[in-house]
Amino acid sequence: MSIDAEQVRRIAHLARIGLAADEAQRYIGDLESILGMVERMRAVPTDGVVPLPHPIDVGQRLRPDVVTEQDERELFQTDAPAVADGFYLVPRVVE
Amino acid sequence: MTSDGTLVELSARITQGDIGCREVAERCLARIEQGSHLNAFISIDAERVLARAAALDAMPEADRGPLHGLPIAVKDIFCQAGVETTAGSRMLQGWRAPYDAHVIQRLEAAGALLVGKTNMDEFAMGSSGENSHYGPTRNPWNTERVPGGSSSGSAAAVASGMVPAALGTDTGGSIRQPAAFCGLTGLKPTYGRVSRWGMIAFASSLDQAGPMAWTAADLALLLAAMAGCDERDSTSVDRPVDAYSAALEAPIEGRRIGIPDALLGEDVAAPVRAAVDAAKRTFEQLGATTHAVSLPTALAGVPAYYVLAPAEASTNLARYDGVRFGHRCSSPQSLEDLYLRSRAEGFGSEVKRRILTGTYVLSVGYYEAYYLHAQRVRRLIRDEFLAAFEDVDAILAPTTPGVAFALGEKTDDPVAMYQQDVFTIPANLAGIPALSMPAGLSAGMPLGVQLLGPHFAETTLLNLAHAFQTATDHHLARPAGAAA
């Protein structure tokens, strides 16, 4: 399994994780060995097997359409990094 | 200072009035203080604990619950209202959860005295307790060794006698492996048996909360309080909770126990194999029958798991973006900068490794080859278990390939670390319950064996484990120097 620096850069960007150059190098090696290990599952024949996303065969339970939540803005914003007038703030997004 | 024994023993003393909740709390806090070198806890709010103990003492007898006054440590992955909840990460340092996890509500409603938040591998990703932003946890049996992970602090807190029981979570073995490494009994319930509400997610289709203690009887007591349907978790199953404690003493004569030879290959240390053999003989002496079962795909669990769990984790952890809560880098220059630096600084290297792996396997061009293939393997593994349970009531297997390893031994080799989970992962993939219990010592370190059962067969597992513990004394072994 071979991964190149460009792939790691692309994945790290998709995941929004900043990587220093030396770190990126280390993750190339890590990902190669992890994905190499993962390749072992290819030995298992899976033709005609339906993927299993959930381990139990039960259906979705639904919620009645009722308002149950109160306004808790002050509580939720207690430990927020940056708020003003009830808004969460981030650096200006250029559209 | 002496420990308070098992949960069942302590409960009897409290009920008889031999000891008050306040005293229980004070003794607990003192032992935690004494064992601080183990780094088992991330946070303890002593004042809160003492106030709660006083309130429990003042509670009229009629209102007292089944866990009245019992001190229980909680993995720092469970949200507790007003209490710092970090998941072992810098990302959540200082974040006070605005609500209680479902299991926290349940335990408190049953009268438990929650004493603090235990250390853990960051976001439950790890098998050694070394991936915590708050430093590694040490194994009370040998402080140069790991306690296992990710519920490292919960295992160390119980094994050292600080508390008689603790809560953990198990996504690929995070309750059972540390229980085995620390000489405890630990249970991962059936997926959907315990609500995941308020439990910080690692991999949503695999995560399950469970109890860790010395004995199966203690687990039965705790599970009865934790289990049950919760309307806030769509994957929590609406199904009555069994009377686990009442069923402990049921005879196990005629119970059929499966032995999967495929899981006892060369990778397994000789003492582990010997422990499984010995346990098998014990069950036979108790009147159970043993049968070979075939689980040919189970060993492919590790590779499948290391596709599925990172995939789910990579998106579960996308919410940690420095916008609404959690770590934010200083003076972000742009939105991009805010994301990249906050997440680079907030997450540790194992978490990043898994996010990157998960992002990779879900990305265009790899989804089919990795993610869907892993889900097909997952179905094969589950169906093999279901087929095996047509013939047997439970399966006996090792919990870990060996005893606790040295701190630092595997930190540079992620794949070697992942291999630690080879026997525990299949139960998570299949969603079935699995219990690890002490099965002897090897060179002074505890060994565990696992009992796996069909979906919702917790009663069977607890019954078998209790019978085993009635007949053996492995669960009575205590580390030297721990509160005895």
Added chain:
Amino acid sequence: MSGWETVIGLEVHVQLATASKIFSGAPNRFGAEPNRQASAVDLGLPGVLPVLNEAVVEMALRFGLAVEAQIAPVTQFARKNYFYPDLPKGYQISQLDHPIIGPGRLEIVVPTAAGDETRTIGITRAHLEEDAGKSIHDQLPGLTAVDLNRAGTPLLEIVSEPDLRSATEAVAYLRELHAIVRDLGISDGNMNEGSMRCDANVSIRPRGTREFGTRTEIKNLNSFRFLEKAIEFEVERQIEILESGGRIIQETRLYDAERNETRSMRSKEEAEDYRYFPDPDLLPLAITPKMISAVARSMPELPRARRERLREQFGLSEYDARHVGADRATASYFEACAAAAGDAKLAANWIMGELASLLNREELEIEHAPVTAESLGTLIARIRDATISSKIAKTVFDIMVTEGDDPDAIIEARGLRQMSDSGELQRLVDEVVTANPAQVEQFRAGKTKVLGFFVGQVMKATGGKANPQQLNELLRARLEDGD
């Protein structure tokens, strides 16, 4: 006719009118203070989990039945992963592989020069998803402010086949969808508040060819007019490019209403990779025949059926039926009005005429019309029984709007009743004829148009209250008789 054929497919996002959000118990309402309607689930705080609202499922099924769609036996939610400040979890819960509503169709009526034309537009699918919050970029210098009240609002995304061939058809399709979702009671359809938003995929191809051209996607069109203008502009732009030998770039474009143009959104440095996968927090949902039949039993009348019924029951023309049958509220107004008026055609005319321009002027929905259907019907009945003339009726209508509702009271109080007393009217006719000998001469010389002058004089004398028909008769008799 140009040598190019336009091909349009629409993606319409409809906010569902539930009490609570799609995955949380927070209220689903528009206009609260920032972040006061964002619960822990909507904010994506650690440890929270989504639970699907049953009303959302029922509403999607109602829509599916309305467009005769295939309904999925098992539907599944998926995570669509991307980072944006108003997307709290870093993913949107949506549907990819198993949308709740599969292929269906919608009949639309397109007005053309040659009359109304009926066309059937294919619906590819409709799926459920959660709305994102709002980012406000111009409130604070250097900062974007994030309001997550809208996060978790249930959306039904309705995707059409590329079956639409003009901006007019696209508007007709959107209008029909608008009427349907309102009739079904699944959305208020309020486009100003974003309850219904539309993305248009537009391409052109040489007429007569089958292959599709490269398309552009115009995002976030929130009115019928903008949809029409944006498509018209985009089609012109594409024709110009192709005719000058250029190439269309597949891209996302924004419509700028002020300048009436579409422009390219900043091209992303890399293609989006949303990494869709089944949401592990939400198990597959089985849609049972029992659920479907329960919804089927509660289905209201749909626009097409209603139009047909209005034509048959009231003898309306296709044109009238299309207008007064446009939505359920207008149709109920019409039915009540026609019953009170005793004349369906006249009721339709008034609703499409006076009432429509009033509502338009005041920007009101018909539910909030200042004149009730019964009162308007009574007013129309007064025209029919000759109590007042059509002209006076318009005056009465204006008074009903500003001062009060009861037409009879207004007619009485202001003395607007038509003068039907022939003695009084005869006296006035005599007076006017006597006073204007020159005009009488003209009339008698064959210049019959002068009659209008006499009518005007008498009307003036009566304050408009003379019964026009009666007046005409009396005048003619008096002028033709001579004396």
